[in-house]
Amino acid sequence: MAEPALMVIFGATGDLSKRKLLPSIYNLARQRLLPPGFAVVGAAMDDLSEEDFRDHAKQSVTEFSRTQPVDEEVLKSFLANLFYVSVKFDDAEGFKRLKARLEELDNQRHTGGDVVFYCAVPPPVYPLLVSQLGGCGLAREERGYRRIIIEKPFGSDLKSARELNGQLQKVFREDNVYRIDHYLGKETVQNIMVFRFANSIFEPVWNCNYVDSVQITVAEELGVEGRGGYYDQAGALRDIVQNHALQLVTLTAMEPPVAFDADAVRDEKVKVLRAVRPLAASEMPANTVRGQYQAGFVLGQKVPAYREEPSVKPDSETETFAAVKFQVDNWRWAGVPFYVRSSKRAPKRVTEIRVQFKRPAHLTFGREQLRETQPNALILRIQPEEGISLKFSAKLPSGGVRLRTVNMDFLYLSSFVVDAPDAYERLLVDCMLGDPTLFTRADEVEHAWGFVDPIEAAWRAGRPPLEFYKAGTWGPKGSDRLLEADGHKWAVP
Amino acid sequence: MIRLRPRHPDQVRSAEWHERGVTLPEVMSEVGRIHAQLARPEAGDDALPHPRNCCLNLVSIADDEEEARLAERVGHLLASHHPLRQLLVELEPSHEVDRLDAWLHAEAHQAPDGMPVQFERIRLKVTGAGTKHIDSLVAPLLVPEVPTCLWWLGNPPVSDEAFLRLLELSDLLAVDSATFERPFLVTLELAGLAEAVGRRVPVTDFHWARLQPWRELVAQFFQPQERRDFLRGMNAVGIDYAGEGRGNRVAAALLVGWLATALEWKLQRAAAGGGGAVAALYRGPRGHSVEVHLRSVSAEKLAEGELAAVRVDAAAGGRACALAIERSAANLERVEVRIDIGERETLTERLPLDTPAPAELLVEMLNGMRDPVYMRSLAAAADLLKAFR
Numbered sequence: 001m002a003e004p005a006l007m008v009i010f011g012a013t014g015d016l017s018k019r020k021l022l023p024s025i026y027n028l029a030r031q032r033l034l035p036p037g038f039a040v041v042g043a044a045m046d047d048l049s050e051e052d053f054r055d056h057a058k059q060s061v062t063e064f065s066r067t068q069p070v071d072e073e074v075l076k077s078f079l080a081n082l083f084y085v086s087v088k089f090d091d092a093e094g095f096k097r098l099k100a101r102l103e104e105l106d107n108q109r110h111t112g113g114d115v116v117f118y119c120a121v122p123p124p125v126y127p128l129l130v131s132q133l134g135g136c137g138l139a140r141e142e143r144g145y146r147r148i149i150i151e152k153p154f155g156s157d158l159k160s161a162r163e164l165n166g167q168l169q170k171v172f173r174e175d176n177v178y179r180i181d182h183y184l185g186k187e188t189v190q191n192i193m194v195f196r197f198a199n200s201i202f203e204p205v206w207n208c209n210y211v212d213s214v215q216i217t218v219a220e221e222l223g224v225e226g227r228g229g230y231y232d233q234a235g236a237l238r239d240i241v242q243n244h245a246l247q248l249v250t251l252t253a254m255e256p257p258v259a260f261d262a263d264a265v266r267d268e269k270v271k272v273l274r275a276v277r278p279l280a281a282s283e284m285p286a287n288t289v290r291g292q293y294q295a296g297f298v299l300g301q302k303v304p305a306y307r308e309e310p311s312v313k314p315d316s317e318t319e320t321f322a323a324v325k326f327q328v329d330n331w332r333w334a335g336v337p338f339y340v341r342s343s344k345r346a347p348k349r350v351t352e353i354r355v356q357f358k359r360p361a362h363l364t365f366g367r368e369q370l371r372e373t374q375p376n377a378l379i380l381r382i383q384p385e386e387g388i389s390l391k392f393s394a395k396l397p398s399g400g401v402r403l404r405t406v407n408m409d410f411l412y413l414s415s416f417v418v419d420a421p422d423a424y425e426r427l428l429v430d431c432m433l434g435d436p437t438l439f440t441r442a443d444e445v446e447h448a449w450g451f452v453d454p455i456e457a458a459w460r461a462g463r464p465p466l467e468f469y470k471a472g473t474w475g476p477k478g479s480d481r482l483l484e485a486d487g488h489k490w491a492v493p
Numbered sequence: 494m495i496r497l498r499p500r501h502p503d504q505v506r507s508a509e510w511h512e513r514g515v516t517l518p519e520v521m522s523e524v525g526r527i528h529a530q531l532a533r534p535e536a537g538d539d540a541l542p543h544p545r546n547c548c549l550n551l552v553s554i555a556d557d558e559e560e561a562r563l564a565e566r567v568g569h570l571l572a573s574h575h576p577l578r579q580l581l582v583e584l585e586p587s588h589e590v591d592r593l594d595a596w597l598h599a600e601a602h603q604a605p606d607g608m609p610v611q612f613e614r615i616r617l618k619v620t621g622a623g624t625k626h627i628d629s630l631v632a633p634l635l636v637p638e639v640p641t642c643l644w645w646l647g648n649p650p651v652s653d654e655a656f657l658r659l660l661e662l663s664d665l666l667a668v669d670s671a672t673f674e675r676p677f678l679v680t681l682e683l684a685g686l687a688e689a690v691g692r693r694v695p696v697t698d699f700h701w702a703r704l705q706p707w708r709e710l711v712a713q714f715f716q717p718q719e720r721r722d723f724l725r726g727m728n729a730v731g732i733d734y735a736g737e738g739r740g741n742r743v744a745a746a747l748l749v750g751w752l753a754t755a756l757e758w759k760l761q762r763a764a765a766g767g768g769g770a771v772a773a774l775y776r777g778p779r780g781h782s783v784e785v786h787l788r789s790v791s792a793e794k795l796a797e798g799e800l801a802a803v804r805v806d807a808a809a810g811g812r813a814c815a816l817a818i819e820r821s822a823a824n825l826e827r828v829e830v831r832i833d834i835g836e837r838e839t840l841t842e843r844l845p846l847d848t849p850a851p852a853e854l855l856v857e858m859l860n861g862m863r864d865p866v867y868m869r870s871l872a873a874a875a876d877l878l879k880a881f882r
Contacts, residue, residue, distance in 0.1 A: 221633065297626035299517040299633055300593060300619075348633035372863065379638060384525070389638050396860060404862075406548065407638050472629045492662070493637050 002432035004037035005114035005144075006105055008098065010129055011121035012042030012053065012084070016151065018060040020182075021120060024424040026061045029078045030071055031421075033429055037109035042084040043098055053084035066422055089121070089128050095136040102138070113144025116431055122230075123153055127167050134171035141176075149178045149431055152243050153234065154440070157456065158449035165442045174442060175262075178431045183244045183351075184438040185423030185430075188386040188412065192251040192353070193260070195380070195388065202378070203256070205357070207332045212375065213486070214252060215339045215354040217493050218245050219346035219474075221298050223320075228311030236322040237290070237459070240342035242452045244351075246273065247440070248382070249338060252353050253328050262437040266444060273447035275330040284458040286485070289467065289478040291321035293345040296471030303345060303471045317466055320344040321475045323482055324455065337486055341479060345471035350493040351382035365401055374405045377491070386420070387411035506531060511596040517630055520595045524615060524634070531601040531611065546576035546611055549859065550641040552631055552663065553581045560646040563851070565614065567644075570852035572612030573602065575859075578636050581616040582627055588620035593630070628658040640664040642859060648673055651682040660694055667858055669699035669851075670743040671798050677878055680743050684875030687868055695863040696871070700744050700798065702854040706847050707800055707818065708751060710830065714805075714816045720834075725777070726809035727756065729784045733802040733819075736789040739769040741798030743874070745787045748803065749773070750873030751866065758783055760873075763880035771881055785877075794825055820846065 007025070009017055028034050042053045058079060062070055085101050087094035106113055117133060119126055130148070133139045139146045148168070155161025168177050183189050196202060205211070218240050224231040231239065250269035257264035279287050294305045306312060306320050323341040327333070357376035379389040388410045396402040412420060430438055458464075467476035474490065483489050508527045512519070551571070553564035561583045568579035596616040615634055619627060635641055643663035650656045660666060666686075673679040687696040715724045730752060732745040753760070753775060761782075763773035769789035777783055792801050802819040814834040821827040826848055832840040849857075858864075 297629040300623050300626060300630040301516075302626075347629065350637075352637075377638075381637070384521075385637075391638060402860075409547070472626075472632075491638075 001033070002035050002429060003114055003144075004035040004109065004111040005116060005432050006039050006041060006102055006109070006111050007116045007118060007428075007432075008041045008043055008102070009118045009120055010043050010087070010089075010125075011119070012040075013044040013046045013048065013056060014120055016120040017042075018056070019064050020422070020424050021118065021428075022057045022060045023064040023066065024422050024428060026057075026065055026070075026075065026078050027067055027422065028425050028429065030067060030074045031425075033425075035432070037111050039081045039083060039105055039109055039111075041098070041101060041105065042082065043087045043094075044084075045086065045088055047086050048084055050082070050084045054079045054082050057082055089125055089132065092132060092136060095132045095138065099136055099138055106144075111144070113142065114432075115144065115146050116428075117146070117148045119148065119150050123151075123156075126150060126164060130167050130171050139171045145176065145434065146172065147176045147178060147431055147434075148172050149180050149427075152179070152181055153238060154179050154243075154445045155449060156234070156238060158446060158453050161445050161449050165446070169442070175436065177442070178427075178436055179440040179442075179445060180427055181243050181247055181440055182423040182427065183247055183382070184440075185425075185427040186382060186386075187420045187426075188380070188382045189248070189251065190438070191388075192248075192380055193265070197256050206355075208334050208336045210357055211333075211336050212356045212358045213337045213339065213488055214249075215341075215356065215491060216245055216248050216252070216352075217341055217343075217354075217490075218248070218351045219341070219343040219493070220349045221346055222349070223293070223303060223306070223345055223471075224309050224312065226310065228309045231320075232312045232316055232318050235290075235318040236320055236342045236344065237324075237452060237456055241322050241324060241340060242448050243440075245340045245342055246276075246448045246451070248351075248353055249276070249328075249340065250444075252355070252380075253333055253338075255332070260437065262435060262439075265437050266441045270441070270443050270447060271330075272328060273444060273451065275328045275333075276447075276451050277327045277329045278451060279324075279326065279454060279458075281454065281458050281463070284455065285464040287325045287482070288455055288459070288464060289321070289323040289476060289482050290319035290459050290464065291323075291343075291467045291469045291476035291479065292316070292318065293320050293471045294468050296345065296473065298345055298347065298472045305471070306344075319459065319466065321469060321479070323475065323479045325482055325486075326451075337488070339483060339488070339490070341475065341490070343475050346474060347472055348493075349384060352493050353380040353382070354378070354491055355380075356488075356491075365403060372405075373403045379491075381493075385411060505600050505602055507598065507600045509596070509598050511594075513594040514592055515595050517593065517633060520593075520597070520615065520617070521633060523595075523597055524599075524613065527597055527599045528611075528613065531599055547578055547636045547639055548575055549577040549639055550635045551577050551579045551644060552635075552641060552659070553579060553644045553646060554627070554659075555581065555583045556647045558583070561616070564644070564646060565616070567850075567852045567855060568614055569612070570850065571855055572600070575856070576611050577613075578634075579612070579614040580631055580634050581614060582631065583616070583618045584624045584627070585618065585620040586622075586624040591621035591623050592619075593623060594618040625655050627655055628662060631659060632662055635662065640859075640862070642667055642855075644668075644855070646672065648675070648679050649683065649686075651679070651686045660690065663694055665859070665862055666694055666696045667699065667855065668696070670747075671700040671703075671741060671796060673741065673743065676741040676743045676798070677739075677882075680746070680871075680878060681875050684871050687871055691868050695868065697858040697861065697864055697867060698743075698747075698871070699851060699854050699858070701747055701864075701867050701870070702857050703849075704744055704748055704751075704800070705857070707748060707803055710818050710828070710844070711752075711803065711805065711816070714832065720814070722809035723807035723814050724756065725779065726781070727752070727777075727783060727805060727807040728781060729786075729804075729806040731786045731788075731802070731804040732800065733788055733790045735792040735795035735799045735801055736769060736797045737791065738789060739765065740789045742769070742771065742787055742789075742878070744798050744800055746874035746877050747867075747870050748800070749785055749787070749877055750870035750875075753873045753877075754866075754869040760876055760880055763877060765881040773877060773880065792820075792822075795820070 250272040254268040355378045373393040377391045469476040555561040598614045600612045644667040757778045758775035761774040771787040773785040775783040805816045812835040817831040
């Protein structure tokens with residue numbers, strides 16, 4: 001159990017807070033995972049009373065809590081621990097009021113001066129917010145800890161990420177900065193490490209001697225969902241590949257850490273990012289694909305083209321599909337291509353890692369039988385239907401020898417009789433416990449930008465050209481060609 | 494042939510849900526809920542629930558209620574032995590309103606060895622314009638990493654874009670040419686499709702699977718070493734099929750196609766006469782002629798197009814032989830086999846003729862998956878049908 005603490009949510013009336021943060025904190029309360037005295041202080045520009053904020057929180061929990069129906073007793077108690085301070089982020093007076101309110105609550109609730117600041121505000125506000133926290137002394141650890149949680153995107157390129165890191169580190173110690181990538185809070189993402197390092201049978205084949213290629217797919221059926229303005233500036237490469245997808249790459253490719261602690265795990269992840277071979281400008285057309293969706297049908301519904309979405313420029317060149325092929329230059333992965341793709345308006349939401357193994361060295365059962373079977377593959381499915389599948393060949397029960405590929409499936413949903421917590425629940429508790437293992441470190445973020453920036457630069461220069469794909473498909477034709485060039489093809493997730 | 498039997502009700506736990514006018518995300522959410530609901534009671538204090546078993550996505554596309562009920566029966570029986578997810582889509586394109594209705598039925602079967610077999614049926618009724626984009630409804634509901642069999646009941650709309658997109662999601666296309674409304678045209682289209690995409694998505698046919706006992710009887714006749722020469726000396730084949738007029742000749746044509754491709758006959762000419770009769774001439778690899786006759790016969794108890802009789806004549810080494818396989822009028826599950834070889838006395842036998850249920854035929858087709866013999870026979874059957882067009 002974490003020590004008693006106060007949590008300040010900047011942007012407490014925003015979308016992230018409404019859909020994720022407030023329902024997650026309610027669910028932590030429901031599981032009795034919040035320390036006694038814990039309280040949330042909402043801080044936003046809206047001129048609300050504490051009662052207004054509690055009404056807002058009640059509505060958000062009722063609508064978005066993963067556990068339903070809502071437990072009225074828990075909700076009542078949760079709401080009683082919510083407070084609100086109206087803060088204009090460019091006005092130091094508001095931060096002084098916030099400081100006074102925190103001191104008051106600390107005295108009342110015996111939280112020992114421990115405060116977590118959650119930045120659920122648009123990224124351009126981060127520097128101002130950090131500067132105000134520093135300016136009014138809210139980041140000073142005179143009594144208790146002062147931690148800050150920063151949402152992705154962390155910068156928009158290597159330069160801005162370095163600047164932001166510099167600004168943060170002027171005010172907070174690096175080990176008090178929690179850069180959140182909610183993918184890392186997902187049970188199945190954490191399970192990648194458990195699967196790899198708590199079992200002895202997979203690690204011996206987890207290398208270039210046995211692995212043919214690795215495919216990582218992060219796809220969703222959704223469009224930009226009212227975030228057209230933001231998305232048109234970001235695109236799939238910066239929105240997904242730079243963070244979620246590369247985090248999955250690091251967990252798949254990392255060496256076993258000496259322990260499951262923050263430094264050991266993050267050191268190994270950084271080593272992977274350092275080993276990812278940067279792509280030269282001349283290599284972009286053969287190794288990257290960018291696409292944008294056109295009108296089509298998704299989940300049975302007609303959806304507009306990206307350029308017809310609200311707040312998107314009608315001649316936008318922003319990619320909603322990104323695919324990148326690269327190598328991890330180390331002893332373990334020499335010569336194994338990593339294929340990463342991210343897509344909006346895919347046929348369905350799916351995130352998975354597919355480790356494709358090589359075919360057997362000798363065709364004992366002949367070439368014809370080989371056509372009927374696929375090589376071994378291990379699929380780590382992050383969402384939905386979280387689980388693990390192992391594909392292998394088996395004999396069909398009939399005369400003679402006929403082979404068929406079969407699956408051995410492990411599904412979280414039906415294998416453990418508990419609901420998986422939301423990623424945010426896990427990460428909020430970890431932050432209060434002072435465990436940053438599942439948060440990204442400054443150097444991880446910078447190395448990821450270091451890989452992505454040259455791709456972004458080439459794409460902005462039109463290399464390769466933007467391709468189009470119909471909404472409800474798995475991306476543009478170039479995506480298939482990317483793998484066909486190596487004799488591979490994308491698996492249908 | 495594997496015999497399928499439904500589970501005893503005591504061995505089955507089930508859950509259901511249905512709603513009219515729903516969205517696909519709502520359906521997906523209910524599928525997950527029901528799946529978890531069925532998995533949970535298995536978890537005792539000492540044991541975790543078994544992982545979900547699923548070895549097949551069976552996508553069944555029906556044009557009406559009757560076809561949908563047939564698909565339900567087949568999926569359910571198949572699931573008694575093979576854990577699967579059935580997506581049953583009933584299409585009503587002429588309806589004015591775009592709407593999606595959904596029925597979920599899930600079962601957990603407790604098999605004697607303790608491993609559960611789970612069956613999920615997601616039945617969707619799609620009306621209006623949505624019927625043109627059923628692939629966007631089907632794709633998100635497929636269980637990943639298991640084969641997908643697309644079973645199109647009725648006439649497959651071979652040139653329709655929605656059908657082709659659905660085919661891209663599939664590993665096998667199953668049709669029943671016995672139910673084609675325009676068997677001649679649709680079989681030609683199907684042969685064209687098989688030629689175009691068959692390497693990636695094999696095609697199979699219930700009507701072909703029903704021919705298996707007939708093919709076995711013909712092949713068994715020529716199996717003994719002393720009769721092998723007759724195989725090369727086959728000179729006449731006659732096939733009777735149930736129907737009025739020309740009816741549905743697909744099964745008969747497939748059987749001829751099977752013989753023609755196996756024995757390397759080349760079609761010379763064919764003509765159709767009155768009353769459904771067809772005469773065709775093939776030339777064998779040694780230059781000898783093979784006459785083929787198809788005719789429809791009235792057979793009340795047989796479905797249209799089903800075979801009623803196969804007769805084969807052959808000559809080799811100065812001897813003649815004749816094989817006649819005729820379905821018994823009194824008992825359709827028996828055939829009378831008559832064998833005449835040279836001057837010997839006619840040998841007559843009555844043998845059982847398997848009449849497997851559609852689910853059992855489907856098991857055979859799924860085991861075969863890629864059946865090159867059928868694909869070749871279909872191509873040859875299409876050549877024959879085209880020749881007397």
